[in-house]
Amino acid sequence: MQTPTASPWWSAHVHHDRRPRLIARNAITRAVRRWFEDEGFVEVETAALQVSPGNEAHLHAFATEALGHGGERTVLYLHTSPEFAAKKLLAAGEQKIFSLGKVWRNRERGPLHHPEFTMLEWYRTGAPYEALMADCAALMALAAETAGARRLSFRGQSVDPFAEPERLTLAEAFDRFAGIDLISTVSDDGSTDREALAAAARAAGIRVAEDDVWADVFSRVLVEKIEPHLGQGRATVLCEYPTPEAALARVKPDAPKVAERFELYACGVELANAFAELTDPAEQRRRLIAEMDEKERVYGERYPLDEDFLAALAHMPPACGAALGFDRLAMLAVGAERIEDVLWTPVAE
Known part of the structure; x- marks a missing residue:
């Protein structure tokens, strides 16, 4: 006897139930574009195919091949973020830009993850990163x-x-929710004390494997002890990441152990x-x-560097x-339980 499966998203009755949230998503999309235009931003559309998909250790890309006229093969990747291309536009002279478009990340599927999703990315030249905190607050209220x-x-x-x-x-x-002195395990040059953080994590009830490096322990504490407390009642801006956890960010001028990076959490x-x-x-x-x-x-794999980006x-x-x-923001605004509830055509599993 076969186990019955859920009706596909394109079933008329399923689509009927999903449609109000999808229409709300469209309205949020229009409102966000108007907000950026009113703020003096220029919308840009970056190429999805790139020589490097991004170089974050735990992000996984989709690869493809381009065939040249002579039959030569070039590996290209669907970008995991428009970041490298957007920064080239800043180098070209753009000052305030935003992108609202698709990105792709492999090995990601769940209530909050989808292999193809929409990212809203924006840049301000000559502005402190605190300006982005105000932007995030404004966008949450707008949605x-x-x-x-x-x-x-x-x-x-x-x-x-x-x-x-x-x-x-x-x-x-880390101090409030795990009783851990995080910064004492980081040196001014960015090196880390794995043993000190591992011992503190074990004391906080976190399992640490023998082959875990400092970054593994940091991530486990963050996920298990910190994130469940963030964005309760009001949103949380979690800021001043240790420099080893901010590969693309500038070091804080008066605090060399941390970088000017933040993440926004809600619910x-x-x-x-x-x-x-x-x-x-x-x-x-x-x-x-x-x-x-x-x-x-x-x-057991690595992606090439984008030499054009570095130049x-x-x-x-x-x-x-x-x-x-963007999909997550739309989810929270309409009270959806899964990211697929606000995607017009989810990728088949």
Whole structure:
């Protein structure tokens, strides 16, 4: 006897139930574009196919091949973010840009993850990264207002999207929720004390494997002890990440152990990742190679560096940039339980 399966999304009755949320998503899309245009931003459309999909250790890309006229084959990737291309536009002279388009990430599927999703990414030249915190707060309020929601909600949790977000540093969060002195395990040069963090994590009840490196332990504490407390009642801006966890961000001038990076959380859901941009090509190369070394250690593969991007960094002005999961924001605004509830045509499983 076969187990009955759920009706596909294109079934008339399923689509009928999903449609109000999809129409609300469309309204939020229009409102977001108007907001950026009113703020003086230019919308850009970056190429989805890139020589490098991004060089973060734990992001996985979809690869394809391009055939030249002579039959030569070139490996290209669907981008995991428009970041590298957008920064080239900043080097070219653009000052305030935003992109609202599709990105692709492999090995990701679940209530909050989909292999193809929409990312809202924007950049401000000559602005401090705190300006992005204000942008994030404004966009949350805009999405809620457009959807007619007084609160953002997800799985029994809710936040007031019109309240000023709480600002919490990683050091404060690790101390408050795990009793761990995080910054003492990081040196001014970015090196880390794995044994000290592992011992503190075990004392906090976190399982640590023998082959876990510092970054593994950091991530486990963040997921198990910190994230469940974020974005409760009002959104949380989790900021000042340790430099080893901010490969593309500028070091905080008066605190060399941390970088000018923050993430936005609402209802325990990570909505955005933002930072003041690193513009030193040599330092950026060093960090990206370190990320790919870690990727090879964990997954046995690595992606090429985008040499064009590294060359452009030398011409890029000081800037800050943010990436926000647009589908997740729409989810919270309409009270959906799964990301697929706000996608017009989900990818087949």
